Amino acid sequence: MEFNLSTDIESISWKELACLFELAPLGKRREPEILEVAFRNSQLRVFAxxxxxxxxxxxxxxxGVWRAxxxxxxxxxxxxxxxxxxxIIRHLIDAAKVDVIMxxxxxxxxxxxxxxxxRKMATAMAIMPNEEEARKRGLIE
Ligand SMILES: CC(C)(COP(=O)(O)OP(=O)(O)OC[C@H]1O[C@@H](n2cnc3c(N)ncnc32)[C@H](O)[C@@H]1OP(=O)(O)O)[C@@H](O)C(=O)NCCC(=O)NCCS
Structure with missing residues (x-):
């Protein structure tokens, strides 16, 4: 099977992308309009x-210089x-052109x-919207 990567955001159907995330599955259901905002506000995006x-x-x-x-x-x-x-991941790593990618x-x-x-970071920390749920899912200690 032949696959192409594209960075053209204008040809994306946000409903189709929301459906892809739901089927993958990845996280909670995303509204297409919100997904569009997140992808448009991300410097790097790639579609297969x-x-x-x-x-x-x-x-x-x-x-673009240090962190991604x-x-x-x-x-x-x-x-x-x-x-x-x-x-997809290799494209994002190469396109980021930074020294640390998280x-x-x-x-x-x-x-x-x-x-x-x-590699697992020993000092990475995050503020989660729902700490209890994040702990249950194994995202935080
Ligand atoms: C994670 C995901 C993006 C990987 O995409 P993919 O196209 O299936 O991955 P690839 O085909 O490039 O790589 C598959 C390889 O990874 C391995 N792999 C997949 N999941 C793995 C896991 N949990 N642990 C270790 N290896 C894993 C496979 O065994 C396979 O190994 P091989 O190359 O030796 O055969 C895809 O499975 C997916 O969309 N999952 C649901 C959403 C998700 O969890 N996203 C990641 C969020 S952190």
Whole structure:
């Protein structure tokens, strides 16, 4: 199967992307309008297509010199395991052009990210909207 990566945000159907995140699955249901704001406000975004079908996506915040953070990497279930997620992550790492790139993996995905060079940080901290829920999900200590 041939897949193409695109950074063209104008051709994206935000409903299709919301559907992709729901099916992947990744996090809670996202409203297409809010998803559009998040992707437009991210300096780096990349979309994977199989023909005209949107099959994967990812985004990153980057200051372009020192620091970046990767978010929302997801691939449609029937397209997972074909290297698309890796292409998306490698694209974001290369495009970020910074020395430190962070991400927070959903529980169970840390091993996947290790293959790209990500290592667990001993001092990373986060403010979560719902601390109890985040603790239950294994996101914070
Ligand atoms: C995570 C995700 C983006 C990976 O995309 P993908 O296209 O399936 O990944 P790739 O095909 O590039 O890589 C698959 C490889 O990763 C490995 N892998 C997948 N999940 C893994 C895990 N939890 N731990 C270790 N390895 C894992 C597979 O075994 C496979 O190994 P192989 O290359 O040796 O065969 C995709 O599975 C997905 O969308 N998941 C649901 C959403 C999600 O959890 N996103 C990540 C948020 S942190």
């Amino acid at each position: 297509f199989h023909g005209a079908k949107l099959v994967g996506a990812g985004r990153a915040l980057s200051d 953070a990767i978010y929302d990497v997801a691939v449609l279930p029937e397209y997972q395991g074909k290297g698309i997620g890796s292409k 991400l927070y993996a959903v529980p169970g995905k840390s091993k996947y990210y290790e293959r790209f060079g990500f």
